[in-house]
Amino acid sequence: MQIEVFKSKIHRAKVTQAELHYVGSITLDEALMEASNIIENEKVQIVNVNNGERFETYVIKGDRGSGTVCLNGPAARRVQVGDIVIIVSYGIMDFEEAKNHQPTIIFPDSNNQLT
Template identity: 50%
Template sequence: MLRCMLRAKIHMATITESNLEYEGSITIDENILNETGILPYEQVMISNMNNGERFETYVIPGRRGSGDICLNGPTARKGVVGDKVIIFCYAYIADDKIKKFKPKVIKLDAKNRIAGKAR
């Protein structure tokens, strides 16, 4: 059996831009993506801590080291600059692999720099 499990989490990211005119997605600094293993165009779920919105979209890589967390297209209506969000990425894992599996979880500081790994 396969189970849907948390694979990666970006905790306490701060929205740096909201771009309604873009075709849709979330832009995330490529350094953050590399640290979590989230790939460009991979599906993510975002939970906005300021307004309770929860939504899914796909990732596009942002400039490395920029700290960019940008809501694009219709997702721009789900948050504003300065909102804190949690970004989740899930994967289907076989039962026999679950005991050894550990998600990659990172915490960001107020400038979206990696502040540490969480458990």
């Protein structure tokens, strides 16, 4: 049996941009992506701590070290610059393998930098 499990999380990142007139996605600092084990084009769930919105999109790689967390396209309507978001990805794996799986969780600072 295959099940979907929590794979990666960027916990409490600050939204730096919201670009409505752009092809939809979330642009993330490459360093945050690497540290959290999230790759470009991966589907992610965004949870907005400020307003309770929950939605899904895919990841675009941003400049390394920039601290970029930019919601693009229609997702830009679900956030305000400065909102705190949690970015989560999930993976599908064998039930037995999942019992031993350890997700990757990172906690960026208030400027979206790794500490």
